[in-house]
Amino acid sequence: MRTLKQKKYFLVYEVAFVSLMAALVYVFKTFFRTPIQLPGHTAIFWVIPFIIGIGLTRKFGAGTYIGVLSGLLIGFVGMADTGPFKVFEYTAMGLTMDVLALAFRGHLTNPLVGFVLGAFGSFSKMIVNYSITSALSVNANILLVGIGIAGASHLIFGGAGGIIAGIILNRISHFQFPNHIENEKSSKNRK
Amino acid sequence: MQFKYKLAAALAAFALLIVAVWAVQWAYLNREASSDSGNYILDETFATQDLIYGPQAWVPYASKMPIVPGGDVDGDDDFYVMFVDLNATSNLNSTFPRVQVKYSFTGLNGMAAFHVYGYIQENSGLSWTNRVDGDGASGYYVTSNPQAVSTLAGAQAMEGINNIFVQVANHAGAAFNGYGNDTYFMKFSKVGGGLNSLHITTDPRVPTGQVTNTGNVTGTFFVNFTGDRVQDDFILLVAVNGQIGSDFQLNLKSSVPD
Numbered sequence: 001m002r003t004l005k006q007k008k009y010f011l012v013y014e015v016a017f018v019s020l021m022a023a024l025v026y027v028f029k030t031f032f033r034t035p036i037q038l039p040g041h042t043a044i045f046w047v048i049p050f051i052i053g054i055g056l057t058r059k060f061g062a063g064t065y066i067g068v069l070s071g072l073l074i075g076f077v078g079m080a081d082t083g084p085f086k087v088f089e090y091t092a093m094g095l096t097m098d099v100l101a102l103a104f105r106g107h108l109t110n111p112l113v114g115f116v117l118g119a120f121g122s123f124s125k126m127i128v129n130y131s132i133t134s135a136l137s138v139n140a141n142i143l144l145v146g147i148g149i150a151g152a153s154h155l156i157f158g159g160a161g162g163i164i165a166g167i168i169l170n171r172i173s174h175f176q177f178p179n180h181i182e183n184e185k186s187s188k189n190r191k
Numbered sequence: 192m193q194f195k196y197k198l199a200a201a202l203a204a205f206a207l208l209i210v211a212v213w214a215v216q217w218a219y220l221n222r223e224a225s226s227d228s229g230n231y232i233l234d235e236t237f238a239t240q241d242l243i244y245g246p247q248a249w250v251p252y253a254s255k256m257p258i259v260p261g262g263d264v265d266g267d268d269d270f271y272v273m274f275v276d277l278n279a280t281s282n283l284n285s286t287f288p289r290v291q292v293k294y295s296f297t298g299l300n301g302m303a304a305f306h307v308y309g310y311i312q313e314n315s316g317l318s319w320t321n322r323v324d325g326d327g328a329s330g331y332y333v334t335s336n337p338q339a340v341s342t343l344a345g346a347q348a349m350e351g352i353n354n355i356f357v358q359v360a361n362h363a364g365a366a367f368n369g370y371g372n373d374t375y376f377m378k379f380s381k382v383g384g385g386l387n388s389l390h391i392t393t394d395p396r397v398p399t400g401q402v403t404n405t406g407n408v409t410g411t412f413f414v415n416f417t418g419d420r421v422q423d424d425f426i427l428l429v430a431v432n433g434q435i436g437s438d439f440q441l442n443l444k445s446s447v448p449d
Contacts, residue, residue, distance in 0.1 A: 033383075100201075107194055116201040123208060133419040142281075142288060144219040145398045145417045151212030155205060 010065075014057045014177060021053035022069035025090070029074055039146065040126060040154035044161040046070075047118035050094060051165035054101045054117075055108040056177070063101065063121075067094025085132045093125040109173050111166035118162020119155045126154040224287045224395035229446040232279045233361070236442045239435055241360035245271035245346045250306055250428055252320060253353050253379035258304045258430045259332065260324050260402060269340045270304065270430035272349075273360040274375070277425045277445040281415050285449050287395035289415035290425055293444040296408040300338040301433015303441070305331040307414040308375070309389050309422040315369055316378025317357075317426060319416070321400065322386040329391040329400030331412045338434035353379050359426065366424055375426055388418040389425075395448075 010018070028045040049070075054062045071090030097117045104113045130143050192200075246269035248262055249255035255264035262268055281288030296303060309319035322328045349355055356374035359365050364373035379385050390400030392413050399417060416422045429441065 103197060104194070112198055112202075116198070116205070119205055120201075142283065142398075142417055143419070144215060146216070147219075148213040148216030152209050155209055159205070 010057070010059060010061070011177070014059065014062075015065075017177075018053045018057060018062050018065050019069060021049035022066045022073065024049040025066060025070035026073040026077070029070070038153040038157070039150040040122060041157045043118070043122040043125075043154060043158040044164070047097075047121055047158050047161035048165040048168065050097055050121060051108070051114055051117050051162060052169055052172075054097055055165075055169040055173070056175070060098055060102055063094035063097040064091060065094065067091040085136070088132060089125045089128045092128040093121045096124040097121040109166060109170040111163045111170070114162035114164070114166025114169065115159040116162065118165065119159035122154045122158025122161075123151065126150060220396055220398075222286050222396075225285060225449045227449045228291050229448050231444045231446050233275075233277055233443060233445040235275075235361060236440055237273060237275065237360050237429075238441075239343065239437060239439045240345060241273045242271035242343055242429075242431060242435065243273060243346055243358060243360070244349050245269065245343065245430075246340075246432075247272065247349070249352070250320070250323070250430070251349065251352055251355060251357065251377045251379075253382040253384065255352050256320075256323050258306075258323075259302070260328060260330065268432060269342075270302075270432045271343050271346050271435060272428060272430045274308075274357050275427045275429060275443055276359045276361045276364075276366050276375075277414070277427055277443075278361075278366045279445050279447050280422050280424055282447050282449065283421070285447075287398060287415075287448075289392070289395055289398070289413040289448060291411060291413055291446045291448055292427065293411050293442075293446075294333075294409065295442040296333065296335065297440045298436055298438035299333065299335045299408055299431070299433070299441075300436070301334070301340070301431060302337065303333045304428075304430040305333075305391060305412070306428040306430075307389050307391055308377075308426040308428060309416060309420070310367055310375060310424040310426060311420065312367055312369075312423045314378065316376040318378045318380065319385045319389045319420065319422065321389045321391050321414075327387060327399065328402055330402050331391050331393075332402075332404045333408060333410070334404065334406055335408050336433075340432060341434045341436070343435060353377050388416045388420050389422070390415055390417065 025046045032045050050066050053066045067090040071087030075084045075086035100117050107113045248266045248268035249264040257264050258270050279290045307321050308317040310317055355377050358374050392400035393403050414425050
């Protein structure tokens with residue numbers, strides 16, 4: 001039976017799993033290229049590891065952890081313009097998804113829920129990116145030129161990635177971490 | 192709250208956000224642009240001997256990029272090229288940050304194409320330019336009295352397509368003369384990169400620019416940047432084809448509108 005600590009805190013293999021998801025975000029963000037000339041369109045790829053990480057660990061904070069780690073990787077190892085500040089963008093994205101996952105607990109395998117998580121996560125990343133950029137260097141005037149297209153593409157492509165993640169999660173949700181299996185067994189025994 | 196209501200609320204918020212970002216952009220782009228064009232920072236006349244590069248049908252980039260949209264980079268569009276330092280960048284406090292360029296040709300017997308390159312001092316190179324082809328393309332093309340192509344004796348081929356030094360035609364030399372030889376270094380990292388932030392436009396309220404073809408030998412256009420890479424200087428590429436005689440002259444004036 002799972003102890004309260006096991007339910008509340010991340011176990012080693014859960015940390016290993018979400019770390020792998022963070023690495024996957026970094027790979028998707030850094031190496032995947034498409035011919036689409038729209039800001040934020042790559043969200044269709046990198047929201048997937050976030051949602052799968054949150055969906056399989058089923059613990060609040062998984063998204064934030066993935067965000068922090070992937071942000072550090074992208075900011076320091078990748079070729080990001082704003083360097084270490086990337087960590088704030090991805091942390092905000094992970095936190096947004098964590099909060100939404102809490103609100104939709106038990107329904108993460110629904111592609112529409114995946115859409116909501118992906119869209120709002122991607123959008124929160126864009127908002128933090130704009131805030132950092134305008135604070136660091138640019139008058140907000142210039143950023144507002146393309147905010148309609150950028151905002152819509154972040155929402156739509158993030159949502160599309162979320163739908164894919166929801167479908168994947170739906171197909172692999174039978175895969176469970178050992179502590180989840182133990183918990184289910186103990187629940188049955190109690191009955 | 193039931194699941195379906197939560198989902199409906201989230202989808203409604205999604206729709207609301209899309210409307211909101213478009214409303215913000217619409218409100219921004221529908222403001223009046225300042226009519227004060229500012230003082231001239233550059234006011235210089237260039238002649239045949241300033242067209243020191245060519246003949247070629249491409250402009251420097253990570254790979255050959257055509258001078259005209261749809262152009263064959265290895266074709267026989269024999270353009271001669273010069274680079275002009277506009278000594279200016281956008282005023283970020285203005286409603287529509289941009290640099291105004293006034294041009295006046297005499298003796299133009301063919302086409303003249305304008306492209307813009309962006310310089311950031313800490314980058315020590317030109318790593319941004321306007322997109323010539325496809326979605327988001329912009330550029331300014333002037334055609335007047337086209338005649339058969341002539342050859343300019345003094346012009347020479349560029350050393351390469353990318354990672355090359357290009358000489359500016361300004362009499363005062365380069366505004367950012369980091370290499371001490373009045374050149375700028377072309378420094379594009381990859382094909383497809385550096386093409387989204389610089390634009391040439393005839394309407395300040397369309398900052399992402401457009402492709403303009405005109406027969407007017409005098410006129411005005413604007414160069415600007417969008418996005419988060421703040422340019423320190425704009426360098427104009429002028430490519431001319433057709434009959435280039437000794438009477439050819441181009442007067443360029445740059446200013447920064449408020």
